[in-house]
Every structure is written in C-alpha cells, then in structure tokens.
Amino acid sequence: xxxPVASGLRAAPGWRxxxxxxxDRAFRAALLLAFLAAVAPLLLVLGYTxxxxxxxxxxxxxxxxxxGVPPSSAGxxxxxxxxxxxxxxxxxxxxxxPVGLLAALYLTEFGRGWLPRSIRFFVDVMTGIPSIVxxxxxxxxxxLGLHRGYSGFAGALALAVLQxxxxxxxxxxxxxxxxxxxxxxxxxLGIPQWRTVLSVVLPTSAAGLxxxxxxxxxxxxxxxxxxxxxxxxxxxxxxxxxSGPQSALSVFIYNSAQQAYAPAVDRAxxxxxxxxxxxxxxxxxxxxxxxxxxxxxx
Amino acid sequence: MTAEPISPTSGALRHRxxxxxxxxxxxxxxxxxxxxxxxxxxxxxxxxxVQALPAFRADSTSFWTTRTWQPDATPAVFGIAAVAFxxLLSSAIALLLAFPVAVGVxxxxxxxxxRRVANLLGYLTDALAAVPSVVFGLWGLYWLVPRLTPLQxxxxxxxxxxxxxxxxxxxxxxxxxIFAVSIVLAIMILPIIAAMSRETIxxxxxxxxxxxxxxxxxxxxxxxxxxxxxxxxxxxxAVILGLGRALGETIAVALVLGISFDVNAHxxxxxxxxxxxxxxxxxxxxxxxxxxxxxxxxxxxxxxxMVVSLLARWMLGREARRRxxxx
Amino acid sequence: xALAGAVAVTACGSNNNTGNGGTVAATGSxxxxxxxxxxxxxxxxxxxxxxxxxxxxxxxxxxQVHVNYNSVGSGAGIQQFGQxxxxxxGSDVTMKxxxxxxxxxxxxxxPAIHLPVTAGxxxxxxxxxxxxxxxxxxxxxxxxxxGTITRWNDPVLAADNPGATLPNIPIVxxxxxxxxxxxxxxSAYLKAAAAxxxxxxxxxxxxxxxxxxxxxxxxxSAGVNQTKGGITYTExxxxxQHKLTTALIKNAGGSFVPLxxxxxxxxxxxxxxxxxxNDLKATIDYxxxxxxxxxxxxxxxVIVCSHYPSxxxxxxxxxxxxxxxYAVGAGQQTAAQLGFAPLPPAMATKDRxxxxxxxxx
Numbered sequence: 001x002x003x004p005v006a007s008g009l010r011a012a013p014g015w016r017x018x019x020x021x022x023x024d025r026a027f028r029a030a031l032l033l034a035f036l037a038a039v040a041p042l043l044l045v046l047g048y049t050x051x052x053x054x055x056x057x058x059x060x061x062x063x064x065x066x067x068g069v070p071p072s073s074a075g076x077x078x079x080x081x082x083x084x085x086x087x088x089x090x091x092x093x094x095x096x097x098p099v100g101l102l103a104a105l106y107l108t109e110f111g112r113g114w115l116p117r118s119i120r121f122f123v124d125v126m127t128g129i130p131s132i133v134x135x136x137x138x139x140x141x142x143x144l145g146l147h148r149g150y151s152g153f154a155g156a157l158a159l160a161v162l163q164x165x166x167x168x169x170x171x172x173x174x175x176x177x178x179x180x181x182x183x184x185x186x187x188x189l190g191i192p193q194w195r196t197v198l199s200v201v202l203p204t205s206a207a208g209l210x211x212x213x214x215x216x217x218x219x220x221x222x223x224x225x226x227x228x229x230x231x232x233x234x235x236x237x238x239x240x241x242x243s244g245p246q247s248a249l250s251v252f253i254y255n256s257a258q259q260a261y262a263p264a265v266d267r268a269x270x271x272x273x274x275x276x277x278x279x280x281x282x283x284x285x286x287x288x289x290x291x292x293x294x295x296x297x298x
Numbered sequence: 299m300t301a302e303p304i305s306p307t308s309g310a311l312r313h314r315x316x317x318x319x320x321x322x323x324x325x326x327x328x329x330x331x332x333x334x335x336x337x338x339x340x341x342x343x344x345x346x347x348v349q350a351l352p353a354f355r356a357d358s359t360s361f362w363t364t365r366t367w368q369p370d371a372t373p374a375v376f377g378i379a380a381v382a383f384x385x386l387l388s389s390a391i392a393l394l395l396a397f398p399v400a401v402g403v404x405x406x407x408x409x410x411x412x413r414r415v416a417n418l419l420g421y422l423t424d425a426l427a428a429v430p431s432v433v434f435g436l437w438g439l440y441w442l443v444p445r446l447t448p449l450q451x452x453x454x455x456x457x458x459x460x461x462x463x464x465x466x467x468x469x470x471x472x473x474x475x476i477f478a479v480s481i482v483l484a485i486m487i488l489p490i491i492a493a494m495s496r497e498t499i500x501x502x503x504x505x506x507x508x509x510x511x512x513x514x515x516x517x518x519x520x521x522x523x524x525x526x527x528x529x530x531x532x533x534x535x536a537v538i539l540g541l542g543r544a545l546g547e548t549i550a551v552a553l554v555l556g557i558s559f560d561v562n563a564h565x566x567x568x569x570x571x572x573x574x575x576x577x578x579x580x581x582x583x584x585x586x587x588x589x590x591x592x593x594x595x596x597x598x599x600x601x602x603x604m605v606v607s608l609l610a611r612w613m614l615g616r617e618a619r620r621r622x623x624x625x
Numbered sequence: 626x627a628l629a630g631a632v633a634v635t636a637c638g639s640n641n642n643t644g645n646g647g648t649v650a651a652t653g654s655x656x657x658x659x660x661x662x663x664x665x666x667x668x669x670x671x672x673x674x675x676x677x678x679x680x681x682x683x684x685x686x687x688x689q690v691h692v693n694y695n696s697v698g699s700g701a702g703i704q705q706f707g708q709x710x711x712x713x714x715g716s717d718v719t720m721k722x723x724x725x726x727x728x729x730x731x732x733x734x735x736p737a738i739h740l741p742v743t744a745g746x747x748x749x750x751x752x753x754x755x756x757x758x759x760x761x762x763x764x765x766x767x768x769x770x771x772g773t774i775t776r777w778n779d780p781v782l783a784a785d786n787p788g789a790t791l792p793n794i795p796i797v798x799x800x801x802x803x804x805x806x807x808x809x810x811x812s813a814y815l816k817a818a819a820a821x822x823x824x825x826x827x828x829x830x831x832x833x834x835x836x837x838x839x840x841x842x843x844x845x846s847a848g849v850n851q852t853k854g855g856i857t858y859t860e861x862x863x864x865x866q867h868k869l870t871t872a873l874i875k876n877a878g879g880s881f882v883p884l885x886x887x888x889x890x891x892x893x894x895x896x897x898x899x900x901x902x903n904d905l906k907a908t909i910d911y912x913x914x915x916x917x918x919x920x921x922x923x924x925x926x927v928i929v930c931s932h933y934p935s936x937x938x939x940x941x942x943x944x945x946x947x948x949x950x951y952a953v954g955a956g957q958q959t960a961a962q963l964g965f966a967p968l969p970p971a972m973a974t975k976d977r978x979x980x981x982x983x984x985x986x
Contacts, residue, residue: 020516020518020519021516023516023518024516024517024518024519026518027516027517027518027521028410028517028518030402031402031403031405031406031409031410032406032410033402034398034399034400034401034402034403034405034406035402035403035406035407035419037399037402038399038400038402038403038422038423038426038488038492039422039423041426041485041488042422042423042425042426042429044437044441044442045426045429045433045434045437045485046425046429048437048440048441049429049433049437060645063637063638063639064638064639064640064641064642064645065638065639065640065642066642066681067640067641067642067647067681067684067691068640068641068642068643068646068647068681068682068684068685069642069645069646069647069681070674070677070678070681070682070959070963071674071677071678072674072678072962072963073646074646075642075645075646075647076642076645076646076647077638077642077645079637079638079639080638080640082638083638098331099331099334099335100331100335102327102328102330102331102332103328103331103332103334103335105328106328106329106331106332107332109328110325110328110329115329115332115333115336116332118336119332119335119336121604121607121608122335122336122339122340122343123335123339124538124603124604124607124611125339125343125600125603125604125607126339126342126600127538127539127541127542127543127546127603128541128542128545128546128599128600128602128603129342129542129546129596129600130546130548130573130574130577130578130596130599131546131548132548132577132578132581133342133346133593133596134342136345136349136593137341137342137345137346139710140345143710144708144710149710150665150710161338161342164335164338164339165339165542166539168335169535169538169539170494170535170539172535173494173497173498173531173532173535174497176531176532177497177498177501177532179503192320192321193321193324193325194320194321194323194324195320197324207497207500208497208501211493211494211496211497214424214427214493215427215490215493215494215539218424218427218428218489219543221428221430222429222430222431222432222433223431224432224549225548225549225578225581228695228697229697232665232667232693232695233693233695234691234693235677235680235681235691235693236640236691236693237638237639237640244663245665245693249430250430250432253430253432253433254432254549255695255696257432257436257843258841258842258843259674259843260674260842260843260860260862260863260865260866260964261674261862261866261963262866263646272430272432272433275428275430276425276428276429276430276433279427279428280425280428283421283424283425283428284421287421366832367830368828368830368832370828370829370830371826371828439844439847440847443851444851470797470852471852471853472851472852474837474839474848552802552803552840553840553844555802556837556838556839556848557802557837557838557839557840558833558836558837558838559832568837569837571802571838575802578803578840579802579803579804579838579840580803580804580830581698581700581701582670582696582697582698582699582700582701582803582804583698583699583700583701583803583804583805583806583829583830584698584700584701584804585700585721585724586704586723588700588804589700589704
C-alpha cells in the first residue's frame with residue numbers, strides 16, 4: 001500500500017507528507033491574501049467617497065431638491081434623486097425579478113428543446129449589453145413610439161431590461177444546484193411539479209436566489225446612460241413615476257461630478273455616499289429576509 | 299386538497315400522465331415568461347440591427363480593419379479594429395485578475411472562516427457591488443491612477459523586455475493605461491464573480507467533502523478534488539456575468555482611460571479604447587451616421603459575448619452539468 | 626417592507642430651497658405669462674450651467690414654470706428636438722441640412738430657428754508652475770496639438786515668450802475623447818486662424834495624431850492638473866476650478882489677449898448674423914482685430930420652433946417665451962461669474978424680437 005494515505009499513517013513524515021502540508025499552508029495563505037485583496041479596494045473606494053462626501057451630508061441635503069439652486073451655489077439637496085432611484089429600482093425589480101425567476105424556472109424544469117436553448121443563448125448574449133442600448137430601445141418604443149414622453153416608468157423598463165439577463169442567469173445556476181434527488185423524492189410522494197417547486201426547490205435555493213436578485217439590483221442602481229434617455233432628469237421632486245421626467249441618484253452624481261463648480265462636485269460625492277449606503281441597506285434587508293425564510297425550512 | 303394516490307407514474311421526473319391544473323398553469327406561466335424574455339431580447343437584437351444598417355452602407359472603408367472613428371465626416375471613415383481590440387484586452391486582463399481573487403474569497407468564506415464571521419465577510423464583499431460605476435471612474439481617475447504610476451514605471455523598467463510591459467517612449471506620469479483600467483474593471487466585477495462562486499461552492503454536497511477529509515486529504519486537496527470540479531457550471535456562470543459586466547462597462551473606462559485609437563499590446567502607457575467607452579463618449583454628439591455606427595459596434599460586442607459563451611458552454615457541456623443527474 | 630419604505634420616503638421632501646442656497650431675489654423681472662408649465666430642454670453641455678442658473682432664478686419670477694435642462698450633448702439634443710421629445714434644444718453648432726429638415730418637420734412645417742443665448746471662450750490651459758503668462762499664436766497652438774512641437778523649450782515657443790524660462794520637458798497634449806462642441810469651436814478657430822498649418826479640419830470629433838483623450842472638460846482639465854507639462858483646451862470655468870493657468874492668444878490685431886468675459890464679448894461684436902428672418906445663425910469671426918478681443922470665442926444656441934403646432938399647448942409656448950426672454954435679457958447678468966460672457970447687446974435685441982415672434986396655433 002503506497003501513496004499519500006499510506007504515508008499519512010506512518011509516524012515520521014516523509015517528503016510527500018511535508019509537501020502536502022506545505023501546499024496546504026500555501027493554499028490557506030493564498031486564500032487569506034485573496035480576501036485581503038478583495039477587501040482593500042472596498043475600503044479604499046468607500047474611504048475616498050466618505051472623505052469627499054461625508055462633510056456635505058446634512059438633513060437639509062437629504063430632504064430638499066435642487067429647485068431654485070444653480071449648480072454654482074452651495075445648498076440644495078438630493079431628495080428628488082432619492083425618490084427617483086427608489087421608485088425606479090423598485091419598479092424595475094418588480095418587473096424583472098418575477099419574470100426572470102419564472103423564465104429561469106422554465107429553463108430548469110422544462111429545459112430541453114429549441115425554445116430553452118434559444119432563451120439561454122440570448123440571455124448570455126445580453127449579459128454584455130452596453131447599458132445605453134437598453135435605454136435606446138425603451139426610448140424608441142415607449143418614449144418616442146407610444147408618445148409617452150420621459151417618465152420614471154420608462155427608466156424602470158430600461159433598468160429591467162438590464163436586470164433580466166442577470167436574474168435569469170443567476171437564478172438558473174442556483175436552481176440547478178438543487179439536487180434532483182430532492183425533486184424525485186417529492187414526486188415519489190405524489191406532489192405535483194408546481195407544488196414541488198414552491199415547497200422544495202425554491203426554499204432550498206432561497207439564499208442563492210436572493211444573491212442573484214441583489215446582483216441584479218446592484219447592476220442597475222448606478223446606471224446613468226439608459227436613464228438619460230428615458231427618465232431624463234428633473235431638478236424638482238416628481239413623486240409620480242408614470243408621468244414626467246424624474247431624477248435619479250446615478251444621473252445626479254454623473255451630471256454634478258463633471259461640473260466646473262466645486263459645490264456641485266461636493267454634492268456629487270455626498271450623493272454617491274448616499275447611494276452606496278442605500279444599496280447596502282437594501283442588501284442587508286434582503287439577506288435578513290432570506291435568512292428568515294431559510295431558517296423556517298432548515 | 300384531495301389526497302393523491304401514490305402511483306408509479308407520478309414518481310417520474312417528467313409527468314407523462316395526469317396533468318394537474320396546477321401543473322398546467324405552472325407550465326403555461328413559466329413558458330409565457332420564457333417566451334416574453336425571448337421576445338424582448340430578440341426585439342432588441344432586431345432593433346439594433348435595423349438601427350446599425352445605415353452605418354454599414356455609409357462606411358467608405360472596411361468596418362473590420364479601420365482603426366479611426368469619424369463616422370460623421372465626409373467621407374465617413376470608421377472601423378471597430380481599435381475599439382474591439384481594447385474591449386477584449388481590458389476584459390481579458392480584468393477577468394484574469396478578478397477570477398482567482400474572487401474564487402479565493404469564496405473559498406475563504408466558505409471553507410476557512412468561522413461561521414459567524416463568514417456572513418459578515420460575505421456582506422463586505424457584496425458591499426463592493428453597491429458602489430456605482432461613476433464613483434469607480436472618479437476614484438480611479440483621481441486616486442488610483444496617480445498611485446499606480448510608480449508601479450507601472452517599475453514594471454516597464456524591470457520587465458520591459460516582455461512586449462506587454464514595454465514602453466517605447468517611457469511611462470508618463472500619471473499613466474492612464476489599459477493596465478489601470480483593467481484593475482478598476484477587475485475590482486468592479488469581483489463582487490459578482492465572488493457572490494456567484496460563493497453560492498455555488500456553498501452548495502457542494504458536504505458528504506463528498508467529508509469523505510475526502512476522512513481519507514486524510516488536506517484542505518487544499520479537498521478543494522482540488524471535491525469542491526472545484528463539481529462547481530464548474532456555477533463558476534462558469536459567474537465568469538459569464540463578470541465578463542458581461544467588464545465588456546459593457548462604459549463610464550468607469552471612459553473616465554479613467556487615456557483614449558486613443560491605437561492597436562498595440564503596450565499595457566502600461568495611455569491609449570487604446572473600448573467599444574462601450576466609445577459609445578459612452580461619442581453618443582451625445584453623434585449625428586445620425588455616428589449613432590448608427592456606435593450601435594453597429596454594440597452588435598460586435600454582442601457577437602464577442604456570444605462567442606465566448608458558446609465556447610465555454612461547449613467545453614462545459616462535455617461533462618455532466620451537475621452531480622445527481624444529467625439533464 | 627420595501628413599499629412602506631418607499632411610501633415613507635415620498636412624504637418628506639421639499640422643493641422650497643429659500644435659505645438652502647436657492648436664489649431668493651430675481652435679477653430683474655420677466656415679462657410675459659407665468660402660467661404653470663413644465664419645459665424640457667436638452668443638448669449642449671457648454672451652455673448647461675447657464676440654463677440651470679436661469680431655470681433656478683426664473684423660479685422667483687414664475688414659480689410655476691419648471692424648466693429642466695439636461696446636458697445630453699448637442700447631437701442628441703437636436704435629435705430629440707426633431708423627434709419632439711424635448712421642447713427646445715441647446716447646441717453649440719448650427720444644424721446640418723438633414724437635421725434642419727427633421728426639426729422643421731417637428732415644427733409642423735414652420736422653420737426651426739437658432740437663438741444665441743450665451744457666449745464663452747475656449748481656454749488653452751497648461752501646467753507649468755513657473756510660467757505665468759504663456760503667449761501662443763494660432764500657428765504654435767496648431768503645432769502643439771498636431772505633435773509637430775513636442776517640447777516646451779522649442780525655439781518657436783521661446784521666440785514668443787522672451788521673458789519666460791521654458792523647461793526642457795515634453796508637452797503632454799490632452800484632447801477630448803468625447804464628441805464636443807468645444808472641440809468644434811477650437812478647431813474652427815485653428816482652421817480659420819492657422820490656415821494651412823492646421824490639417825485636422827473642424828468637427829466635434831477629430832482624428833488626433835497625438836495626445837491622450839479624456840472625457841469631458843472635467844477629464845482634460847484633471848489630466849493637465851495631474852501632469853506637469855500638460856496642455857489642453859477647455860472651458861474657462863473648468864480651468865479656474867482646477868487652478869490651471871490659461872495662455873494668452875494672439876489675435877489678428879497682433880495683441881496677446883487673455884481669456885476674460887469682457888474680451889469674449891469684444892470678439893463677438895464682429896460676429897455676423899446670417900440666416901433668414903428670425904433664424905439667428907452667427908458666423909463667428911475668429912480673426913478679430915480689436916486689441917482686447919479674445920479670438921477663441923463662440924456663442925451657443927437654443928433651437929426652438931418659430932411656430933409650434935397646437936398639440937404643443939399655448940401655455941407651454943407662453944412659458945417658453947417668458948423663459949427665453951428672461952434668459953437673453955436679465956439672465957445675461959450672471960454670465961461673467963459663471964465663466965461665460967454676456968451676449969453683445971445688438972445680438973440680444975435681435976434675440977428678443979425673434980422670441981417675441983414665436984407663436985403657437
């Protein structure tokens with residue numbers, strides 16, 4: 001009997017054993033390094049954003065719009081942009097997540113044939129879509145074609161187009177990780193497919209699906225180009241996403257950061273910090289929800 | 299709910315007999331969504347092709363080999379050689395940098411970190427995805443590039459014999475190069491790949507890992523033999539999402555890169571361009587031919603994503619996609 | 626939970642910025658209707674700060690008129706005006722014939738007209754800490770940006786700058802990577818003033834033989850700020866914000882002129898207004914002879930319909946007219962402090978007449 005197992009049984013470590021140990025140590029060190037390499041940029045970017053933006057945050061800043069404040073003056077706020085981002089991302093996720101999840105279920109539960117293969121193909125292609133293209137499409141069909149004009153809803157549609165491939169891809173992969181044995185056991189008990197999906201497949205993959213949804217949300221909260229064509233921009237508060245142009249934090253940051261006036265740039269960084277905090281809060285909420293539903297199952 | 303008799307046929311994976319109305323509704327709904335998605339994506343593809351056609355007609359030189367971008371001039375001279383090359387180059391380097399780190403982070407969180415800390419660490423890496431691309435662009439431009447320049451100069455001085463790292467006219471200070479852009483892109487796609495990898499690795503059957511451990515394998519050997527091989531499909535999906543993001547990133551590249559329409563392999567000097575950044579920078583002021591040309595370049599970007607995805611799927615498809623059953 | 630949060634969020638914001646940076650007093654009173662209207666305009670980023678300043682201060686005159694201007698770029702602005710999705714467009718250059726046709730169609734057959742609304746100069750900004758008043762001629766500028774003059778201590782530069790110590794470092798050129806009206810003006814100046822030494826033509830995007838492309842005035846200014854020996858062309862306000870020194874440019878009269886608001890206005894006095902009737906297209910004279918005329922000066926236009934179809938709404942037309950009348954009238958007083966220049970009075974008068982003539986079915 002030779003080999004690593006045999007040498008592991010001996011008392012004195014041979015060269016093979018030492019090599020294995022060294023490789024293992026190197027591996028662990030590499031993992032730690034990788035983790036630090038991932039956390040460092042986060043701290044650097046966040047730190048820089050805080051450095052440039054934190055001092056310009058205030059209650060007034062968060063509760064006022066830019067109405068009446070020219071870009072060269074200090075003052076004003078991002079309330080109108082916060083409303084726009086929250087409404088648009090909510091709407092777009094309400095559209096893309098159910099449709100995307102159901103489409104992913106179609107791919108995993110009824111996965112053979114030309115239709116699923118075409119869907120997978122197009123979804124893969126569309127993961128690389130430059131965001132402005134989604135905006136162009138919605139502009140051509142909704143803003144222009146149907147004469148609906150700029151609106152937050154048009155922006156949400158453009159964002160949904162960007163989110164769909166991410167939701168489908170991530171969900172399909174997560175759903176595929178559920179072992180068939182679980183499904184078979186459920187069918188063996190006579191439970192119909194739809195019930196199996198609801199009670200077995202979805203809860204098992206809940207954590208992964210939540211991650212997929214979060215990735216999709218993160219994909220669009222920072223998007224500018226598609227929104228410029230669909231929701232345009234607004235210096236005033238517009239609470240109605242279905243009528244009239246709406247601002248968004250991403251558009252606000254993009255426009256303000258490239259201005260020639262220091263107060264505008266300061267506002268941009270404060271808005272960037274607000275956006276990051278907002279998205280992280282969304283993440284935290286989603287993870288808590290997912291953990292609670294998973295706990296009920298486990 | 300009526301009690302259903304357990305019959306042999308109801309244990310089949312695909313229901314041959316007895317369609318419950320619930321199942322029919324389920325199949326119809328999911329089919330409808332799948333069809334809707336296909337319709338929307340196909341409509342977008344068609345829309346783009348129609349919008350791009352005028353550009354092909356107007357181009358007076360070869361679309362594939364010309365480097366410059368002057369679609370609104372008379373005569374119109376433009377081609378995707380430079381921008382397509384830059385897209386491929388920057389995305390490839392970004393993936394090369396991000397993938398090992400992302401998988402490393404995922405392994406660290408699932409295999410090495412204590413359970414309570416693991417969640418927190420997961421949140422940390424996810425937080426990176428919360429940062430909007432314009433912030434990455436501005437941070438890259440103002441903070442990272444000046445600090446990266448000494449490293450780029452060192453690489454050019456000591457590894458300059460490798461064509462990738464050579465700088466015939468020296469490395470300017472600061473150097474807004476593809477190298478810097480790729481690092482920013484890598485940071486941007488890292489959370490996507492890490493999150494997907496983490497979920498995939500977490501779902502690996504613990505019995506296989508314990509079996510390996512029971513045979514005396516070290517952590518590294520467990521990962522190498524039990525975890526990574528079965529995670530291939532999920533990792534591939536993570537790579538595709540990361541690649542898509544890298545190829546389609548507009549603002550960060552447009553802000554950080556010192557743009558020019560060259561094709562060369564010098565990573566450390568400013569220059570080159572990407573398709574997405576070109577679209578972002580040119581779209582606002584483009585005339586009608588210019589817009590058509592930009593959309594045509596977007597189609598080329600799709601083709602690139604398509605080719606990579608098909609290749610990877612073909613390589614993956616040769617092994618069973620999941621343990622448990624083949625579908 | 627998310628819906629509740631969204632509802633809560635929509636309940637607690639305010640458009641009232643008096644005391645929070647909002648302009649409290651208008652700089653002059655506007656004439657015309659003040660009925661409620663929402664106007665959208667899009668286009669040139671060059672005039673965007675002025676549009677946003679006007680929209681802010683016009684609120685004091687007419688609190689119910691909400692004007693939203695978005696700098697999507699002149700090309701996109703003209704396209705969206707032609708498609709009817711924006712009410713007026715901002716553009717640094719006049720429309721091409723096919724764009725004019727589309728715009729006229731949008732106006733129901735009536736001509737779409739150009740109205741100059743603001744003016745400004747293009748600065749040549751550089752980063753040489755020890756050289757305060759660099760003097761450049763059109764030929765030297767052309768040489769620098771085409772790569773024929775590569776070092777700062779080139780004899781041609783030294784000849785124009787006898788008192789300055791020009792270091793022996795390379796010139797690092799920054800130009801715009803994005804299409805830009807500023808590039809169009811800069812290259813139009815070089816085409817006119819440097820004649821045969823400038824070979825790149827005049828357009829919003831050029832085929833630059835040297836230099837790095839950077840996005841926006843912000844990008845080129847930041848680039849020069851970070852790079853010793855850098856040089857670029859940019860808007861005056863950006864040069865000031867990034868603390869860049871701007872060069873004195875030699876005009877046709879032989880004087881080296883700095884970029885100031887007054888010098889831009891002086892240069893535009895010799896601009897001719899071509900175009901039929903109320904279409905006020907300006908032909909800029911890039912070779913002004915007056916001693917204090919800054920040659921790289923331009924105007925920026927707003928494009929409107931001379932006659933809007935009835936579907937547009939009479940209220941909106943009235944509001945648009947008030948807004949534009951304010952912009953070219955009392956609104957010109959804020960130009961200098963924002964880095965722009967007021968329109969020459971003769972041009973402004975013609976503007977107001979053209980605006981008054983805009984009507985609706």
